[in-house]
Amino acid sequence: MDPNGGEAWQPPKKGEKRQRPSNQPVEAAPAMKAGCELEERQPEVKKARLSSTLLYKNCEITHDQVCELLKYAVLGKSSIPKPSWCQLFHQNHLKKVVVFVLEGMSQPHFYRYYLEFEFLRKAFTHKFCLPPPSLDFLCDIIGLQKQQIAGDLSKPMEGSLSPTNPEGCSDLHRNPIIHKYGFNKVGLTRCLLTRQEMKIFNFPLQDSLDFEDFAPTQCDGSVTDSSPLFGLDCEMCLTAEGHELTRVSLVTEGGCCVMDELVKPANKIEDYLTRFSGITKEILKPVTTKLKDVQRKLQALLPPDAVLVGHSLDGDLKALKMIHPYVIDTSLLYVRERGRRFKLKFLAKAILGKEIQCPYRFGHDSTEDARTALELVQYFLRYGPRKIADTDLETLVIHQDLLAADPGLSSSAHHPPNTSVLECLDSVSQKLLFLTQETHDSELSSSSNCQTIKCLSNKEVLKLAREKVPFFPFSVIHFSFEPFSPEHTEEMSKRMKVKWAEMSAVYAGPFSQKCNRRDLKRLFKSFGPVQSMAFVLETYQPHLCVQYKVLEAAQLAIETLDGTLVEGTCIKVQRPVTELTLDSNTLVHELEQDSENRGTIYLAGVNKAFKEHLLQQSSHFSGLEALILPKDPQTGKQEKYCFLKFKTYSNAKKALSILTGTDWKLKGRPGLTPRHLQTWLRNSPQESSLLGLHGVAYPSEQQALQTLTLDHRKIAAWRWGRKIEKLYHSLCPGTLCLVLLPGTNSTNGSFSGLGLMGIKDEEESTISNMHL
Known part of the structure; x- marks a missing residue:
């Protein structure tokens, strides 16, 4: 099921039985079936790659699930079950695993400084929510149990033979x-x-x-x-x-x-x-x-x-x-x-x-x-x-x-579910590199199978990472940033939700006094789900204000109707102009270039039979990985919009052209909102409605100037994004990279973390500066 209550369908993997979701018969047409099998029938492709298909079922990934992926990356399917939430193909062709941890940052921080994190949002195709961190986030993702912490080094190594000479x-x-x-x-x-x-x-x-x-x-x-x-x-x-x-x-x-x-x-x-x-x-x-x-x-x-x-x-x-x-x-x-x-x-x-x-x-x-x-x-x-x-x-x-030697008794043949990443590394004779600051005290640093190097600053961590990471198959690079105050984080989170609400709203007009209001409402609803809609009568001629539920619907309405004739009147369709929407055009442009949105299209006007119709015509839609059919959280009914995730940019572009043509009679555009962010926004209480957008308190001019002077975090976000980019480019192809923002906890509330992942050089062909 989709986190929003909708249904997420993916083409079946080779060898798996097709499952029939509730009220939704799914039977892939021969062309779709062949396309799915082709994905795993390409032995000439000798590169490890990730598929985010399963992420569309669950956008929030637990720490244990991250640990699942890391263990599978080390050992592969012969020893460890496949991750339940993503697919890693050709694991044996992975060269390295590198985990970057940005301590002190959460998902709201990432989207507050979204434009500054240019490299991270464009390089990492797969993004997911993380729950707020526990007491030791690093031990959670490495799967380290307290009883596994190294104590007495004189204790025999696991798997070694017992001493046979007790005589003294x-x-x-x-x-x-x-x-x-x-x-x-x-x-x-x-x-x-x-x-x-x-x-x-x-x-x-x-x-x-x-x-x-x-x-x-x-x-x-x-x-x-x-x-x-x-x-x-x-x-x-x-x-x-x-x-x-x-x-x-x-x-x-x-x-x-x-x-x-x-x-x-x-x-x-x-x-x-x-x-x-x-x-x-x-x-x-x-x-x-x-x-x-x-x-x-x-x-x-x-x-x-x-x-x-x-x-x-x-x-x-x-x-x-x-x-x-x-x-x-x-x-x-x-x-x-x-x-x-x-x-x-x-x-x-x-x-x-x-x-x-x-x-x-x-x-x-x-x-x-x-x-x-x-x-x-x-x-x-x-x-x-x-x-x-x-x-x-x-x-x-x-x-x-x-x-x-007895192949059936290999020490790495079977591992219990609670095996740690360190134990997996030990079973294949490898060691973990852990680079961190002196101030960080993690149980991870106490492990005998982990070479820990404590540094005086983030700058030193970065310097040593460039020197040491090439010599280790598995590395954890831990950066610690000055923590945001709980009040600041809470205010930032609130303002981000308000910003998304304002960007998803439009004002349209002017209309004639005798306009058909029912037809106008039907027109604007055709672009996507509407949260509220009302006529503004304070102006000389009526205007319509529409609060959409998704950003794509608002953007589609602006692109389609702005400057067009409606009932004989040339109308303007625009967003409300507030300090939070002044950079909307820039942000929309960059969201289109986000690696996770590349290959995703948004469609409005779909009906209940859309899935079956899509499958019947599947030969026209090569590379389709996932179909997301959200449901209204209040009524449980299927919404009249959906998202389609394709394997490549070109697949998505071709599909959008077909689906918005005369035969399908749908409206659509490239996706803008990453799935994990859309889930977070929809599951959060609405901070404002269109009629009360200014309910959030804006800072005074003096406060704004002070914030501008003191907002070194914005500069730091840009600077560290560039530094991680340089370190990333120094890694060898075939390196699985995870960037983890653990989230934050405080008495004021907990804030979700964010994960970004990808395999270096995995999908370079899909990265383009062109728009759909």
């Missing part, structure tokens, strides 16, 4: 890990291979004659315990020259893959080693990247104090023909007796409780192997040698057949 320290002294590192936790620098160790294990070294033609990584900084870690793994093939590089993957500490390149070997390939690498002749055929290209990219990516992490990393560096002085090799970090080494697959299961290199997969995944090696180092640093020794790897490796 006496046996542990003989453990090779304890013998090398001792019982206490060690820092990153203690885990680095020394130059002597690198020489013993034949790592490429700067002054060695065997590696004279190797390229250095340009890393000559001073390494500390806080230096950044990068997981590295390569796949090779066999040529006449030996093993040559075919793929290289580089992963950051947050689990984000910043480099994954296929490489064309310089020599003829004799064996692709497909059973190990997954590389085939067909995969490498179109590749033009050479070893030199990869070397240059690595030199540019790695900071001066970067530490490379890998399993048997010497082979990877040799394949890359590169020299790097700071390395941690997990095959040597998890040291074994008599110089033997544990396999990466075994360590992943025994230490991390995760399956990698599963037999049903086609070769190894170098990104997964790089990430796993990185996690093993992070685990070692977090829990220390004692915990590793307690696990007794030597005993476990004897029974490794019992630990063989």
Whole structure:
């Protein structure tokens, strides 16, 4: 059901049964059915995309529903149910998730400064209401429960194997890990291979004659315990020259893959080693990247104090023909007796409780192997040698057949409904980046699976976001703004509703004294639902004042009738001129360009049989996503207007031309009011009627001048909209972005929040400066 009491119909998804809404038989014609199936039958489109179709059923989205989407974005449908309120197609092609939180702002703030937030309203196609925030808004949307907050870090990681040596320290002294590192936790620098160790294990070294033609990584900084870690793994093939590089993957500490390149070997390939690498002749055929290209990219990516992490990393560096002085090799970090080494697959299961290199997969995944090696180092640093020794790897490796991979028992196969986003990230070996101000104290910042960076100002949050976000697959960027006073927010909310009411009103005239008043009322009602209508007799000739329920109806009346002859008299149709309507033309123009309104059309004059008629003629309306048939909240009857949401701008333009033609006899124009805003306005008590528009108290001239001087928030809205735009443009394509204005609570009342979402580069083709 539509939030306004109306009915929202969407074309059925592939594989779903058509549901029959009350009193509304819905049977898609063959052309419509084919169009719906076509949407999901396009394997050549390898981009993640969102559909807002379900949003038309429910414009207010709960915090739990936002959490649903975020969890689905991390894990996909194999582990998490699909979101109940929107559709995310090709989730596996998402590159990143970035959530911007504008603390201290609500939906009224956004529309009070609508013109200043130009980028946000044009870039984000999908908008929705949020309920007023609870005590910790961030924990709500990340789905964090209090019992999930990290406390004792010595507690075993979920999914890891239990210690099998309870006998005490006496046996542990003989453990090779304890013998090398001792019982206490060690820092990153203690885990680095020394130059002597690198020489013993034949790592490429700067002054060695065997590696004279190797390229250095340009890393000559001073390494500390806080230096950044990068997981590295390569796949090779066999040529006449030996093993040559075919793929290289580089992963950051947050689990984000910043480099994954296929490489064309310089020599003829004799064996692709497909059973190990997954590389085939067909995969490498179109590749033009050479070893030199990869070397240059690595030199540019790695900071001066970067530490490379890998399993048997010497082979990877040799394949890359590169020299790097700071390395941690997990095959040597998890040291074994008599110089033997544990396999990466075994360590992943025994230490991390995760399956990698599963037999049903086609070769190894170098990104997964790089990430796993990185996690093993992070685990070692977090829990220390004692915990590793307690696990007794030597005993476990004897029974490794019992630990063989079982796809049906994957740790991420099933997640209970109350799983948090952090737990979902942890199950795929990823970490959340949380950037915030020092003043913000969220339980989110206490989580062990979240790298929290507290800053002194919003400016510093923005600066670090541009530096850190590329290295994390999931980021929360939290800006805190000076809170508005409850009185100011309440007054702003009230004035916004009055402004919309005034913009939805028109004065028309003059008419002759003998005009047919019934015909005039019928004429103006043909443009849309009327809240009130009355004749103004104070003027020399009668005028008509009409208060419409929706902004589109008023605008359509102005565009259609202003300057036309009605009963032999040229009339003027205009809005009431008040301080709140002086920028109406500008606002209407910008509302048409709002990304959510692109592809939406408003129609007046529809009847009860309109839906069936539309479906019968559906072949003329390609790309139809939703039909909104509002109902009168008092009577429950279907209104004589509707909204149609199309997939693209061109679909909507074509449909509007057909529907307003001679056959359909409808009146219409592009949509102006975003669905969530229309719902909020309709569900709110009317602040004024047309005959009492001036019931709101306007400020005096002195108050107005003071407001103009002190309204730094207007400037701040414009400035921060631009800053978020710059940060947005620095994100890679395929990034799911959410901008959340949490809303506000006070003793004076609660104010709804607002959410904006989209996938970068998702619908660029629909963004145009042209009008319908």
